[in-house]
Amino acid sequence: MAKETILVLGANGQIGTELVEYLRFEYGNVNVIASDIKAPQEVHGPFEQMDVLDVNRLTELVKDxxxxxxxxxxxxLSATAEQKIMLGWELNMTGLINVLNIAVECKVKKVFWPSSIAVFGPSTPKLNTPQYCYTDPSTLYGVSKLAGEHWCNYYFNKFGLDVRSIRYPGLIGYKSVPGGGTTDYAVYIFHEALARGSYDCFLEADTMLPMMYMEDAIRGTVELMEAPAEKIKVRTSYNIAGMSFTPGELAIEIRKTMPEFKITYHPDIRQTYADSWPKSIDDSVARKDWGWNPHFNTSKLVGEMMTHCKDLV
Ligand SMILES: NC(=O)c1ccc[n+]([C@@H]2O[C@H](COP(=O)([O-])OP(=O)(O)OC[C@H]3O[C@@H](n4cnc5c(N)ncnc54)[C@H](O)[C@@H]3O)[C@@H](O)[C@H]2O)c1
Known part of the structure; x- marks a missing residue:
């Protein structure tokens, strides 16, 4: 395998924390540089504190x-960006364009950038949402993700940049806390169940959304990046699916190991974002092109989360 030097931007977040650990195990600690605007809680390898909007430092880092x-x-993320729309647009768009430009200038071999199911909107088919369909995002976050997908595709076509992307569903993991998204309830529910025996949910009981266990998302991301370039036919972003459930169904699953668990529902503004998103995703194109295959269903996910979150309480 050719020597790779991998830079992870936004490395201290919910996904970055687990992705860096996975990449360091696979590629070696010193070959994976973590970077974030915030200092990390613990340092396990090379780390650079940096703002992705600082083009000069980012270019220097990539070159050096x-x-x-x-x-x-x-x-x-979705809920936070809705409160700070111009800052959300600036970070989500200018940050991506900086990375794409620097990647072209510095001849970076591959770039990964995540999109989201938030690119879909009220006119999108809700069940088995296809890879190609009408996209009319209703959040600023979704607008920035849809525009970002097309920037990625444009840089692939115009400059030959090998940029790859996945439309993540809601991601559920126990190693870090979520960063202000609409699907965050599906992480907090486990922590609250174990700490208090109850959870007050900000979505309605019957709000079905596509979700995925973090281990599947990280493995899928690295598999996409390691796939031969000729297999990657979609240069906007790939649909991938894990499972779909509602808060009510998740509560029933949790009660199988914790019968006394209680859930209440007080939907807030995030309900309107969730209502515009798909209930389930058709990921047949990713399966065919680069062999995507999830390993976790809802009951396996609940088992893992209850076991690991117990250790944190
Ligand atoms: N977590 C999910 O369920 C989910 C679902 C769909 C898509 N995504 C996408 O995956 C990516 C990562 O998501 P996440 O859940 O890990 O987010 P997060 O909010 O947990 O982490 C983002 C990280 O970026 C860092 N950051 C913010 N501004 C920065 C700046 N100017 N310069 C450098 N670093 C900065 C933050 O400090 C944070 O550590 C995002 O693009 C998100 O839109 C996430």
């Missing part, structure tokens, strides 16, 4: 370390 791959995760 002869970076061959960038995973660009720094972004403002």
């Amino acid at each position: 370390h002869k970076v061959t791959q960038i995973y660009h995760l720094a972004a403002m």
Whole structure:
């Protein structure tokens, strides 16, 4: 395997924390540089504190370390971006464009940038949402993700940049806390169940959304990046699916190991974002092109979360 130097931007977030650990195990600690605007809680390898909007520092970092791959995760998530729309647009768009330009200038071999199911909107088919369909995002976050998908596709076509992307569903993991998204309830529910025996949910009981266990998302991301370039036919972003459930169904699953668990529902503004998103995703194109295959269903996910979150309480 050719030597790779991998830069992860937004490395201290919910996904970055787990992705860096996975990449360091696979590629070696010193070959994976973590970077974030915030200082990390613990340092396990090379770390650079940096703002992705600082083009000069980012260019210097990529040149000095002869970076061959960038995973660009720094972004403002749906609920937060709705409160700070111009800052959300600036970080989500200018941050991505900086990374794409620097990747072309410095001849970075591959770039990964995550999109989201938030690109879909009220006119999108809700069940088994296809890879190609009408996209009319209703959040600023979704607008920035849809525009970002097309920037990625444009840089692939115009400059030959090998940029790859996945439309993540809601991601559920126990190693870090979520960063202000609409699907965050599906992480907090486990922590609250174990700490208090109850959870007050900000979505209605019957709000079905596509979700995925973090281990599947990280493995899928790295598999996409390691797939031969000729297999990657979609240069906007791939649909991938894990499972779909409602808060009510998740509560029933939790009660199988914790019968006394209680859930209440007080929907807030995030209900309107969730209502515009798909209930389930058709990921047949990703399966066919680069062999995507999830390993976790809802009951396996609940088992893992209850076991691991117990250790944190
Ligand atoms: N977590 C999910 O369920 C989910 C679902 C769909 C898509 N995504 C996408 O995946 C990516 C990562 O998501 P996440 O959940 O890990 O987010 P997060 O909010 O947990 O982490 C983002 C990280 O970026 C850092 N950051 C913010 N501004 C920065 C800046 N100017 N410069 C450098 N770093 C900065 C933050 O400090 C944070 O550590 C985002 O693009 C997000 O839109 C996440």
